[in-house]
Amino acid sequence: MAARKHRRVGDSPLVRRTLIGLAVVLTVLLLFMPLVLIFVQAFAEGWAGYVSNILNEYTLHAIGLTLVVALLTVPLNMVFGVFLAWLVTRFRFPGRKLLTTLIDIPFAVSPVVAGLLFLLLYGSNGWVGQWLGEYDIQLMFSWPGIVMVTVFVTCPFVARELIPLMQQQGREEEEAGVVLGASGWQLFRRVTLPNIRWALLYGVILTNARAVGEFGAVSVVSGNIRGETNTLPLQVELLYQDYNTVGAFAASSLLAGIALITLVVKAIVEWRQSRN
Amino acid sequence: MSIEIQGINKFFDKFQALHDINLTIPDGQLTALLGPSGSGKTTLLRIIAGLETPEEGRIRFSGRDVTDLHVRDRRVGFVFQHYALFRHMTVAENVAFGLNVLPRKERPGKPEIRKRVKDLLEMVQLEHLADRYPAQLSGGQKQRIALARAMAMRPEILLLDEPFGALDAKVRKDLRRWLRSLHDELHFTSVFVTHDQEEALELSDQVVVMSNGRIEQVDTPLELYGRPDSRFVFEFLGQVNVLSGRIGDGVMRQGDAWIRLPEGCENDDAQLYLRPHEVRLTQAASDQAHLPFRIEAINLIGAEVRIELKPDGWECEELWEVGISHTEFNARQPQRGDRCFAVPDVGHLFCEHAAEPKTLEWR
Numbered sequence: 013m014a015a016r017k018h019r020r021v022g023d024s025p026l027v028r029r030t031l032i033g034l035a036v037v038l039t040v041l042l043l044f045m046p047l048v049l050i051f052v053q054a055f056a057e058g059w060a061g062y063v064s065n066i067l068n069e070y071t072l073h074a075i076g077l078t079l080v081v082a083l084l085t086v087p088l089n090m091v092f093g094v095f096l097a098w099l100v101t102r103f104r105f106p107g108r109k110l111l112t113t114l115i116d117i118p119f120a121v122s123p124v125v126a127g128l129l130f131l132l133l134y135g136s137n138g139w140v141g142q143w144l145g146e147y148d149i150q151l152m153f154s155w156p157g158i159v160m161v162t163v164f165v166t167c168p169f170v171a172r173e174l175i176p177l178m179q180q181q182g183r184e185e186e187e188a189g190v191v192l193g194a195s196g197w198q199l200f201r202r203v204t205l206p207n208i209r210w211a212l213l214y215g216v217i218l219t220n221a222r223a224v225g226e227f228g229a230v231s232v233v234s235g236n237i238r239g240e241t242n243t244l245p246l247q248v249e250l251l252y253q254d255y256n257t258v259g260a261f262a263a264s265s266l267l268a269g270i271a272l273i274t275l276v277v278k279a280i281v282e283w284r285q286s287r288n
Numbered sequence: 289m290s291i292e293i294q295g296i297n298k299f300f301d302k303f304q305a306l307h308d309i310n311l312t313i314p315d316g317q318l319t320a321l322l323g324p325s326g327s328g329k330t331t332l333l334r335i336i337a338g339l340e341t342p343e344e345g346r347i348r349f350s351g352r353d354v355t356d357l358h359v360r361d362r363r364v365g366f367v368f369q370h371y372a373l374f375r376h377m378t379v380a381e382n383v384a385f386g387l388n389v390l391p392r393k394e395r396p397g398k399p400e401i402r403k404r405v406k407d408l409l410e411m412v413q414l415e416h417l418a419d420r421y422p423a424q425l426s427g428g429q430k431q432r433i434a435l436a437r438a439m440a441m442r443p444e445i446l447l448l449d450e451p452f453g454a455l456d457a458k459v460r461k462d463l464r465r466w467l468r469s470l471h472d473e474l475h476f477t478s479v480f481v482t483h484d485q486e487e488a489l490e491l492s493d494q495v496v497v498m499s500n501g502r503i504e505q506v507d508t509p510l511e512l513y514g515r516p517d518s519r520f521v522f523e524f525l526g527q528v529n530v531l532s533g534r535i536g537d538g539v540m541r542q543g544d545a546w547i548r549l550p551e552g553c554e555n556d557d558a559q560l561y562l563r564p565h566e567v568r569l570t571q572a573a574s575d576q577a578h579l580p581f582r583i584e585a586i587n588l589i590g591a592e593v594r595i596e597l598k599p600d601g602w603e604c605e606e607l608w609e610v611g612i613s614h615t616e617f618n619a620r621q622p623q624r625g626d627r628c629f630a631v632p633d634v635g636h637l638f639c640e641h642a643a644e645p646k647t648l649e650w651r
Contacts, residue, residue: 184372187339190359191366192386192441202389206376 050268053261065262073239074247075266077155078224081243085162085223090216093170098204100171101178102186112175115168123165127232130161153235158243161229166222170215177211178204210285217281221274225267289350289444289477290315291336296345298331298501305331306501309345313479313494318471320488321481323498324524329481330369330449332498336479337447338362349445365438365446365476369453371430373422379433380405380418386441408436411470428459435467448480452487464491485525489513497521515647519638522561522645529567529608529630531560531579535639544601547577547632550648556639560648564611566634569595569622576650579630581608583622593617600627 055062065071100112118126134141134151144151151157189203205212227245234241242250244267251260291313298306306328313319321329334340336347338359346355354362373382383405387396396404409415412432422430431451438446451467452460468491471478482488488495489509497504497512497520505517516522533542535558540547547560573580581597584607592611599608610630622628637646 184368184370185374188366188368188372188374188437189385189389191337191339191364192389192437193360193363194385194389195360198389202385203374206374 047268050261050264053258054265056258056261061258062262062265065259066266068259070239070242071244071247071251071259071263074242074244074263077158077242078244080155081159081162082220082223084159085166086216086220088163089167089219090170090212092167093174093215093219094208094212096171097174097178097208100175102183115171115175118165118168123161123226123228124232126164127161127229130157130164130229130233134160152233153237154241157233158230158241161233162223162226165226165229166219169218169222170212173211173215173218174208177208181207210281214278214281214285217274217278221271224270291445291477291479292346292348292351293332293336294346294348296332296335296342296347298328298335298340298342304501306335306342309503311496311503311506313477315350315477316475317477317493318468318491319477319479319494319496320492321479321496321498322483322485322488322524323504324483326500327498328501329483329496329498333447333449333479333481336445337364337366339366363441363443363445365441365443367431367434367438367446367448367451369450371422371434373430373434373437375422378419378421379409379414379425382422382433383408383437383440385437404440408440411439412436426459427455428463431455431463432466435470444476446476446478448478450481450483452484453482460487467491489525497524499524516636517645519559519561522636527564527609529562529564529610530604530606531562532604533558533560542602543599545579545599547579548575549637550650553637553646554639554641556641558637558639560632561636561638561645562632562634564594564609566632567608567610568631568633569610569612570629570631573629574631577629577631579632581628581630583624583626583628586622586624588614588617595622597628597630 054065057065096111096115100108100115121129131152132138134144134157136142136145136150136152138152141152151160185203185207186199189199194202225245226243227249230243231246231249234243234246236242236246236250238250244263248260248263248267251263293309293311293313296306296309297304309328309332321332323329331340335342338354338357342355346353348354349362374385377385384401387401387404390396395401405418406415409418412435414429414432414436417425417429417433422433425433435451452463455463464487480491489512492509494506495509495512496506499520505512505521507515512521513525516525522528531540531542531545531547533540533545533547535549535553535556537555538549538551538553540549540553540558540560580600580602582600583595584598585596587594587596593614593616595610595612597608597610608630631650633650635648635650637648639646
């Protein structure tokens with residue numbers, strides 16, 4: 013009786029065990045099994061088969077292109093995100109609230125739609141595309157287009173991580189710095205950046221993960237030219253459509269590997285963040 | 289360095305935070321900006337520092353116009369309400385910040401900086417905390433580090449925003465005394481913002497009382513407490529007992545209460561303001577005043593016994609409060625519910641048709 017008295021709502025062993033059991037089953041079925049399956053399939057032809065699949069000319073090119081896209085996208089969005097967060101949290105101007113809402117547009121819009129929008133604007137028949145065409149500049153169906161849509165799709169990550177943190181930290185420390193004579197750059201490097209570095213790194217990790225894995229928007233603007241405009245996720249799809257299942261899974265395993273590394277780094281950063 | 293403030297107007301969108309502020313803060317003195325929240329005192333302080341820009345008006349430091357000078361070039365010391373210590377730097381790094389961001393040719397060498405920091409930490413008696421981080425300090429320690437950091441640039445003007453607001457009573461008192469002695473020793477011009485009357489009156493040479501973005505009165509603490517210019521200042525600076533009534537033939541009346549006024553009071557509607565120490569309590573009414581009360585509450589804690597009084601046969605908005613000594617209390621042993629009378633010694637009369645209040649004496 014005494015034990016019963018102290019029990020809270022939803023605390024009965026039956027409810028608890030059912031819920032935990034359900035969670036475990038779902039996790040195994042939906043998250044764990046597919047991940048294991050990727051690696052099982054990738055190594056279906058043994059280690060040598062795996063290596064030869066990875067070393068496939070087109071897959072290698074796709075890896076290279078994906079890295080280039082990530083290398084261009086991540087620094088660009090890092091700078092952009094910091095700038096945006098700084099703007100929104102440190103200044104009062106008309107349209108500030110609207111801007112904060114607009115930051116989320118890339119999240120709200122389906123990536124395929126984003127890709128189509130870019131195609132409409134910058135394609136050879138598009139408004140900007142026609143004008144650029146006169147100067148022999150082609151953005152769509154080539155790597156600049158892929159970078160453009162990837163930047164668009166991933167641009168909210170850094171700002172979204174920084175804005176709540178910078179809002180919460182307030183501007184007092186920066187004001188203290190400026191009263192003590194710090195210039196704008198000194199203020200950023202010595203006061204602002206150290207305070208936001210973990211959140212910034214977190215945003216960068218998320219940006220990178222998404223930049224590497226983006227499929228929808230990229231597939232619209234890339235034109236799927238094998239060995240030219242195929243990123244890794246597109247290469248996976250192509251291989252799969254060619255009935256090269258093992259090759260597709262081998263390429264997928266690289267993406268899965270990046271995802272796992274991301275999760276580990278993310279966990280470490282989160283741990284550091286909570287300690288600060 | 290004196291500070292001259294001339295015709296300052298400040299708006300936040302449509303809200304006018306400051307109305308035509310004119311004020312001179314004398315060199316080497318400790319000045320308090322006192323007012324309730326929303327009175328514009330912090331805004332004025334931030335304008336002096338350069339953290340806010342006024343729409344109109346000029347700020348001069350010893351005659352030099354600094355209105356358009358950037359904060360970082362004004363070289364003032366500023367202590368923030370919530371300290372604003374750099375959380376990722378140690379105490380020593382915090383104090384050294386101002387020196388470390390100087391342009392290379394003005395920056396002292398590393399050993400010189402280290403020595404300056406050591407001296408400053410000695411000044412605030414916290415040398416032993418040099419390697420701690422702000423999160424590891426108590427509120428009082430943080431405040432002293434914030435002061436040391438502000439003093440590192442040897443400013444001639446020190447501005448403090450509610451410097452003791454977030455501290456508990458005991459620490460606050462210690463820090464107040466310490467700041468006073470530091471100021472007497474170093475002779476910089478300081479301005480501090482507070483909403484605590486006691487703090488303002490105790491600490492400062494000059495008090496600027498503000499309300500609704502305007503200056504109500506500028507005076508020494510003694511003058512301010514003894515001769516307030518307005519009802520607002522009177523009510524803001526401590527407990528006040530009010531009798532509202534009508535003056536007729538030299539007597540002010542309301543209900544059963546009446547009080548004979550000294551010569552020369554016009555017939556008018558008026559309010560008589562009395563400080564708790566300007567009133568005596570008696571068993572019987574005197575021939576100059578008939579102010580009957582019932583004792584509502586007795587508070588024994590403190591240097592004086594505070595007695596709250598409810599008017600008997602007349603009305604007032606807030607209960608009256610009178611302080612009597614513990615000796616007097618022990619001799620008379622008043623009880624809750626007892627009837628008694630108040631006899632004023634000094635009072636301040638605010639008439640409806642007079643601009644200035646009048647100080648009356650009965651002794």
